[in-house]
Amino acid sequence: MEKRYIGVDLGGTNIKVGVVDPSGNLLYKTERPTRAEEGTDAVIGRITSCAREAAEASGASWDQVAGIGVGLPGFLDIPRGIVKRLTNLPWENVPIRDLLEKEWERPVMIDNDANVAALGEAWSGAGAGVSDLVCITLGTGVGGGVIAGGRLVHGVGGAAGEIGHIRMEEGGALCGCGQRGCLETIASATGIVRMAKEMAASGRKTTLAEAVQAGTLSSRDVFRAMEAGDSVALEVVERATDALARAMATLSVILNPARFIIGGGVARAGDSLFRPLREAYKKHALPSAAEGVSIVPAQLGNDAGVIGAAGLIARRGH
Amino acid sequence: MEKRYIGVDLGGTNIKVGVVDPSGNLLYKTERPTRAEEGTDAVIGRITSCAREAAEASGASWDQVAGIGVGLPGFLDIPRGIVKRLTNLPWENVPIRDLLEKEWERPVMIDNDANVAALGEAWSGAGAGVSDLVCITLGTGVGGGVIAGGRLVHGVGGAAGEIGHIRMEEGGALCGCGQRGCLETIASATGIVRMAKEMAASGRKTTLAEAVQAGTLSSRDVFRAMEAGDSVALEVVERATDALARAMATLSVILNPARFIIGGGVARAGDSLFRPLREAYKKHALPSAAEGVSIVPAQLGNDAGVIGAAGLIARRGH
Numbered sequence: 001m002e003k004r005y006i007g008v009d010l011g012g013t014n015i016k017v018g019v020v021d022p023s024g025n026l027l028y029k030t031e032r033p034t035r036a037e038e039g040t041d042a043v044i045g046r047i048t049s050c051a052r053e054a055a056e057a058s059g060a061s062w063d064q065v066a067g068i069g070v071g072l073p074g075f076l077d078i079p080r081g082i083v084k085r086l087t088n089l090p091w092e093n094v095p096i097r098d099l100l101e102k103e104w105e106r107p108v109m110i111d112n113d114a115n116v117a118a119l120g121e122a123w124s125g126a127g128a129g130v131s132d133l134v135c136i137t138l139g140t141g142v143g144g145g146v147i148a149g150g151r152l153v154h155g156v157g158g159a160a161g162e163i164g165h166i167r168m169e170e171g172g173a174l175c176g177c178g179q180r181g182c183l184e185t186i187a188s189a190t191g192i193v194r195m196a197k198e199m200a201a202s203g204r205k206t207t208l209a210e211a212v213q214a215g216t217l218s219s220r221d222v223f224r225a226m227e228a229g230d231s232v233a234l235e236v237v238e239r240a241t242d243a244l245a246r247a248m249a250t251l252s253v254i255l256n257p258a259r260f261i262i263g264g265g266v267a268r269a270g271d272s273l274f275r276p277l278r279e280a281y282k283k284h285a286l287p288s289a290a291e292g293v294s295i296v297p298a299q300l301g302n303d304a305g306v307i308g309a310a311g312l313i314a315r316r317g318h
Numbered sequence: 319m320e321k322r323y324i325g326v327d328l329g330g331t332n333i334k335v336g337v338v339d340p341s342g343n344l345l346y347k348t349e350r351p352t353r354a355e356e357g358t359d360a361v362i363g364r365i366t367s368c369a370r371e372a373a374e375a376s377g378a379s380w381d382q383v384a385g386i387g388v389g390l391p392g393f394l395d396i397p398r399g400i401v402k403r404l405t406n407l408p409w410e411n412v413p414i415r416d417l418l419e420k421e422w423e424r425p426v427m428i429d430n431d432a433n434v435a436a437l438g439e440a441w442s443g444a445g446a447g448v449s450d451l452v453c454i455t456l457g458t459g460v461g462g463g464v465i466a467g468g469r470l471v472h473g474v475g476g477a478a479g480e481i482g483h484i485r486m487e488e489g490g491a492l493c494g495c496g497q498r499g500c501l502e503t504i505a506s507a508t509g510i511v512r513m514a515k516e517m518a519a520s521g522r523k524t525t526l527a528e529a530v531q532a533g534t535l536s537s538r539d540v541f542r543a544m545e546a547g548d549s550v551a552l553e554v555v556e557r558a559t560d561a562l563a564r565a566m567a568t569l570s571v572i573l574n575p576a577r578f579i580i581g582g583g584v585a586r587a588g589d590s591l592f593r594p595l596r597e598a599y600k601k602h603a604l605p606s607a608a609e610g611v612s613i614v615p616a617q618l619g620n621d622a623g624v625i626g627a628a629g630l631i632a633r634r635g636h
Contacts, residue, residue: 075606132474146572148473153466155574156450157609160466162571165604167564177604246485250568253480254464256473286483286495288393291475 004060006051007120007310008070009113010034012088015043017050018306019058022314024124026303028058040094048103067107068100069312071116071305078158081110109312112158113305117263118145119152120308123315125300126261133259134251135298136163136244138266141176142184148255152312164188166250168243186243189219189266195236196222206232223269237276245280252289263298270297322378324369325438325628326388327431328352330406333361335368336624337376340632342442344621346376358412366421385425386418387630389434389623396476399428427630430476431623435581436463437470438626441633443618444579451577452569453616454481454562456584459494460502466573470630482506484568486561504561507537507584513554514540524550541587555594563598570607581616588615 002022009016011034018029030053032046047070055065074086081097100108111119118127118135127133131150137143142164146153153160164184165177172181173194185191200212207230211217225233248260260281267273278295285293300307320340327334329352336347348371350364365388373383392404399415418426429437436445436453445451449468455461460482464471471478482502483495490499491512503509518530525548529535543551566578578599585591596613603611618625 130474132472132478148466148471148478149469151467151469153471153573154450155466155607156448156576157574157606159607160450160572160574162574162604162607165571165607166568167602177606179604250484251572253483254478254569254572255471256475256478256480258474284485286480286497288475288495289473289477289480289483 001064003066003314004055004058004064005066005310005314006055006068007116007306007308008047008051008068009116009305009309010043010047010070010072011113012036012073015047015050016302016306017047017054018303018310019054019060020307020310020314024120024128024307024311024314026307027060028054029303029306030054030057034089036089040091043089044096044099044103047100051104065106067109067313068104069116069309070096070100070108070110071113071309072096072110073113076110076112076158078111078154081108083110107313109316111152111154111309111312114143114161115145115152115154115158116308116312117143117304118147118161118261118308119311119315120300120304120306121261121263121298122147123311124307125304126296126298127259130259132255132257133261134163134248134255134257135261135263137264137298138188138262139264140188140190142188143264146255163247163251166247168246183243183247187240187266189264192219192222192236192240192266193217195239196232199232199236204232206230208233219266220269223272227272237272238280241273241276242280245277245284248281248295249284249286249290252285252293256289258293260293260295261298262295263301263304267297319382321384321632322373322376322382323384323628323632324373324386325434325624325626326365326369326386327434327623327627328361328365328388328390329431330391333365333368334620334624335365335372336621336628337372337378338625338628338632342438342446342625342629342632344625345378346372347621347624348372348375352407358409361407362414362417362421365418369422383424385427385631386422387434387627388414388418388426388428389431389627390414390428391431394428394430394476396429396472399426401428425631427634429470429472429627429630432461432479433463433470433472433476434626434630435461435622436465436479436579436626437629437633438618438622438624439579439581439616440465441629442625443622444614444616445577448577450573450575451579452481452566452573452575453579453581455582455616456506456562456580457582458506458508460506461582464573481565481569484565486564501561501565505558505584507582510537510540510554510558510584511535513557514550517550517554522550524548526551537584538587541590545590555590556598559591559594560598563595563602566599566613567602567604567608570603570611574607576611578611578613579616580613581619581622585615
């Protein structure tokens with residue numbers, strides 16, 4: 001009887017639950033809304049019913065389920081399985097591991113959402129078979145996860161991989177973390193839009209002006225305008241990819257990874273992002289650390305979280 | 319019969335061989351000169367005879383020896399146990415692991431010298447009991463080693479932990495690696511002396527002028543002059559500690575370590591280094607990543623290499 005692993009990806013707007021096989025294939029997935037006004041008990045109850053349903057719908061008996069992994073956005077005490085604080089839900093000091101283990105009578109492990117996404121890509125996505133990699137998510141912010149020697153790097157407080165807060169510019173734009181000039185302020189979708197707006201506001205001629213005025217400008221628009229020859233868009237993309245490449249050069253000398261996996265909304269720009277990013281990385285990276293490094297798109301999309309959460313259990317001891 | 323582990327620290331000028339117990343205590347140590355003109359066979363023969371002598375001198379039978387770890391300065395293929403190139407010896411593509419295993423009939427593991435030093439400190443030095451730490455050696459250059467989740471981070475080519483080559487200044491002084499503005503050009507003993515010389519040459523009044531003229535200036539002189547109130551020395555130390563603290567802030571968001579261990583000749587300045595370094599780190603580090611972080615001096619000195627090399631075997635599977 002082949003084992004099954006359940007992965008839970010608890011976000012601010014919904015709970016995703018997936019059933020995963022020992023090779024990291026997602027057999028079944030379901031989603032439920034998360035409601036901020038609900039208490040902890042209600043959310044845990046929903047996770048529990050959802051997990052049992054998902055196991056059944058995937059054709060697995062509860063006996064086949066070897067354990068449950070949970071990815072959460074917030075501050076965690078990973079070794080003790082406690083949620084100290086969540087980003088979008090009013091949880092405080094919830095011993096979620098113990099609560100779920102009691103409910104399920106199965107081992108439960110927790111980790112933060114960016115880390116489990118990295119583990120998912122490393123297990124059965126763009127990093128399959130690669131022992132040392134860094135996963136970078138370019139969305140509203142910049143998140144990351146580090147796999148070293150086949151294992152997720154958590155750090156002592158579960159805060160490792162916070163790549164978005166590497167400081168790239170002395171001064172620079174104010175970041176949500178309170179610092180200035182973090183990578184996140186430059187290479188996130190938000191950062192790209194901000195830089196384009198600032199340049200449009202400074203009077204530079206750009207085809208982006210209309211979308212800026214209408215308040216609809218997206219990072220995708222900036223990449224499209226760059227491809228169409230807009231010089232402001234080109235400059236913005238170059239700033240974003242240059243900062244990201246410098247951060248990746250730093251990651252290379254510290255971790256010597258074989259691969260960088262880039263995901264999130266900004267990565268959907270495809271070659272318009274990857275071409276200048278690879279060029280800038282080649283320029284900034286120490287050749288001995290960059291030798292043979294590949295820079296590739298993430299493959300699992302929104303499923304990385306549930307697959308990686310299941311991987312917390314499946315890949316224990318790796 | 320308690321196990322014994324042999325650690326070999328192969329440097330450009332000497333070979334150190336130590337016998338270590340399961341707690342990471344160094345029971346016996348011996349040294350032999352390394353001669354660059356000798357062939358590989360002669361050096362390996364010397365390591366071999368030295369290891370057998372050391373085991374005997376420590377009171378251990380060869381049966382007690384569970385394995386041998388070797389730290390080497392250069393480019394290695396760690397998984398295959400091959401020395402691709404050494405920094406100070408004319409070795410090329412030497413399958414040292416297989417050669418030594420055949421000779422000793424014991425498991426042999428290799429790693430680079432900065433990594434084994436970090437492992438030594440993590441095992442029984444300033445990092446004992448700490449799962450996540452970064453070891454930084456401030457000497458002629460700046461070296462480093464990373465321990466994450468209790469394990470040494472090698473990276474895919476064994477080049478992880480090259481902290482000295484994090485780029486801190488756009489432009490900046492030329493580094494041995496070919497880049498400009500690496501941490502090594504600012505925070506090493508060499509970097510500190512270079513900055514002091516440049517400031518003296520620019521006509522700034524300093525008590526260091528005499529030593530600069532005589533060509534005897536050391537980093538230690540700069541720290542002493544700072545303590546005596548020399549403003550040039552103060553500025554140099556502030557630049558060095560500020561750059562190092564910014565690199566440590568970056569390491570904190572990537573790895574979330576609990577401790578930084580600072581060793582090497584520059585660290586002998588003691589509080590003159592650690593006081594401004596801790597202040598600068600507090601200023602630059604993201605509070606959530608820096609919470610509870612300690613910055614402490616290395617404890618094992620020159621023994622870190624042999625102890626850590628032995629630890630490659632003793633701590634396998636950790």
